[in-house]
Amino acid sequence: xxxxxxxxxxxxxxxxxxxxxxxxxxxxxxxxxxxxxxxxxxxxxxxxxxxxxxxxxxxxxxxxxxxxxxxxxxxxxxxxxxxxxxxxxxxxxxxxxxxxxxxxxxxxxxxxxxxxxxxxxxxxxxxxxxxxxxxxxxxxxxxxxxxxxxxxxxxxxxxxxxxxxxxxxxxxxxxxxxxxxxxxxxxxxxxxxxxxxxxxxxxxxxxxxxxxxxxxxxxxxxxxxxxxxxxxxxxxxxxxx
Amino acid sequence: xxxxxxxxxxxxxxxxxxxxxxxxxxxxxxxxxxxxxxxxxxxxxxxxxxxxxxxxxxxxxxxxxxxxxxxxxxxxxxxxxxxxxxxxxxxxxxxxxxxxxxxxxxxxxxxxxxxxxxxxxxxxxxxxxxxxxxxxxxxxxxxxxxxxxxxxxxxxxxxxxxxxxxxxxxxxxxxxxxxxxxxxxxxxxxxxxxxxxxxxxxxxxxxxxxxxxxxxxxxxxxxxxxxxxxxxxxxxxxxxxxxxxxxxxxxxxxx
Numbered sequence: 001x002x003x004x005x006x007x008x009x010x011x012x013x014x015x016x017x018x019x020x021x022x023x024x025x026x027x028x029x030x031x032x033x034x035x036x037x038x039x040x041x042x043x044x045x046x047x048x049x050x051x052x053x054x055x056x057x058x059x060x061x062x063x064x065x066x067x068x069x070x071x072x073x074x075x076x077x078x079x080x081x082x083x084x085x086x087x088x089x090x091x092x093x094x095x096x097x098x099x100x101x102x103x104x105x106x107x108x109x110x111x112x113x114x115x116x117x118x119x120x121x122x123x124x125x126x127x128x129x130x131x132x133x134x135x136x137x138x139x140x141x142x143x144x145x146x147x148x149x150x151x152x153x154x155x156x157x158x159x160x161x162x163x164x165x166x167x168x169x170x171x172x173x174x175x176x177x178x179x180x181x182x183x184x185x186x187x188x189x190x191x192x193x194x195x196x197x198x199x200x201x202x203x204x205x206x207x208x209x210x211x212x213x214x215x216x217x218x219x220x221x222x223x224x225x226x227x228x229x230x231x232x233x234x235x236x237x238x239x240x241x
Numbered sequence: 242x243x244x245x246x247x248x249x250x251x252x253x254x255x256x257x258x259x260x261x262x263x264x265x266x267x268x269x270x271x272x273x274x275x276x277x278x279x280x281x282x283x284x285x286x287x288x289x290x291x292x293x294x295x296x297x298x299x300x301x302x303x304x305x306x307x308x309x310x311x312x313x314x315x316x317x318x319x320x321x322x323x324x325x326x327x328x329x330x331x332x333x334x335x336x337x338x339x340x341x342x343x344x345x346x347x348x349x350x351x352x353x354x355x356x357x358x359x360x361x362x363x364x365x366x367x368x369x370x371x372x373x374x375x376x377x378x379x380x381x382x383x384x385x386x387x388x389x390x391x392x393x394x395x396x397x398x399x400x401x402x403x404x405x406x407x408x409x410x411x412x413x414x415x416x417x418x419x420x421x422x423x424x425x426x427x428x429x430x431x432x433x434x435x436x437x438x439x440x441x442x443x444x445x446x447x448x449x450x451x452x453x454x455x456x457x458x459x460x461x462x463x464x465x466x467x468x469x470x471x472x473x474x475x476x477x478x479x480x481x482x483x484x485x486x487x488x489x490x491x492x493x494x495x496x
Contacts, residue, residue, distance in 0.1 A: 050319060
């Protein structure tokens with residue numbers, strides 16, 4: 001569904017993405033992991049068209065996204081930090097996005113909205129919300145239009161344990177429905193039960209891209225966080241020699 | 242496009258700063274009309290507000306608004322929408338909301354105390370200046386990533402158009418005082434939207450006499466139908482140019 005070919009992006013002198021090639025097929029939850037400043041968010045933003053790459057191209061469902069905007073109707077995006085116009089109420093925000101997507105209230109996926117009990121705070125202004133509540137709103141928005149591809153940037157950061165579980169269950173449900181979920185997260189322990197593939201990004205290059213089972217086998221570790229730590233630790237050790 | 246415009250507009254007119262701006266304009270203009278002996282004198286006093294305070298507030302407010310909505314702009318760009326459409330909606334939303342505030346704040350008192358063509362031109366040029374300086378602000382906000390720098394650029398632009406430019410013109414006038422510069426002054430005044438509005442309005446209030454021979458040339462030019470059309474187009478140009486620059490940059494900007 002998503003194909004990235006020779007993607008390069010520089011911010012000034014800094015090369016953030018260096019000739020990245022990726023092919024994501026079909027369904028499942030793909031976890032994008034890497035140290036800070038490894039280019040995770042830039043990669044995600046390139047797919048969304050928020051960042052314009054210097055060279056290379058990105059294909060979504062087989063067509064080049066350069067200069068295209070309609071392809072984004074298939075993507076649900078949950079940003080790392082969600083901030084919305086202060087003077088708008090939650091209900092108005094939803095109404096606006098439904099308007100923009102030319103959808104109707106009936107067609108929308110309201111499961112997450114019901115579970116988070118957003119209806120109770122519909123008339124609250126977005127400027128008065130706490131960070132966690134805003135995160136919930138972002139999550140609801142990402143799933144609202146039933147997109148085939150979900151891109152979640154640090155979705156569990158700032159959510160309380162209950163909300164976190166609700167979101168995870170929703171993600172599992174969507175994977176079963178055949179959706180592709182691309183996720184970045186620092187809280188690796190959250191991901192164990194979801195992830196089917198792991199992409200490890202380092203210094204703007206893809207270090208490896210393999211299935212979680214393969215990674216388990218290669219490292220001999222059962223948990224994702226330990227497996228990743230082992231991969232990173234091993235690298236550091238090798239460099240020291 | 243109209244949908245986003247509507248929401249941006251509604252968001253801004255409920256902003257506390259914009260409400261304060263409207264209220265301040267309303268109080269100042271009402272008291273000016275009550276203090277002054279004739280409405281014309283009050284308009285001359287209000288002219289300074291329109292030429293100095295309005296550009297500053299529109300510029301700084303718009304810059305800050307764009308920076309503060311950066312995450313929201315990101316959310317919109319991630320939707321199936323054209324970038325240009327998003328940008329236009331924000332630009333016109335800002336212009337419409339700030340013009341609305343101006344029209345309430347100054348328009349109501351003008352309608353009460355001076356409902357003639359002078360008042361009408363006064364309001365129209367205020368809207369034009371609002372549009373120009375909102376567009377300038379968007380250029381500053383789109384080209385610089387840092388918020389403090391962006392606001393600095395806006396203030397610098399305001400400073401240039403309200404003070405430095407006049408200083409430069411005066412400098413040229415004194416240096417080349419022996420030459421007949423009157424006709425060139427028309428060209429020079431077109432290089433600055435604030436100057437253009439000032440001349441248009443001073444001519445309208447018949448204060449052209451205080452400008453001497455240059456005033457007579459101005460009256461000849463700007464008083465004619467052709468001059469009005471030209472000055473209107475020049476003001477439009479001062480809105481279209483920065484807006485075009487900002488859109489051109491925004492199309493390929495990394496958010």
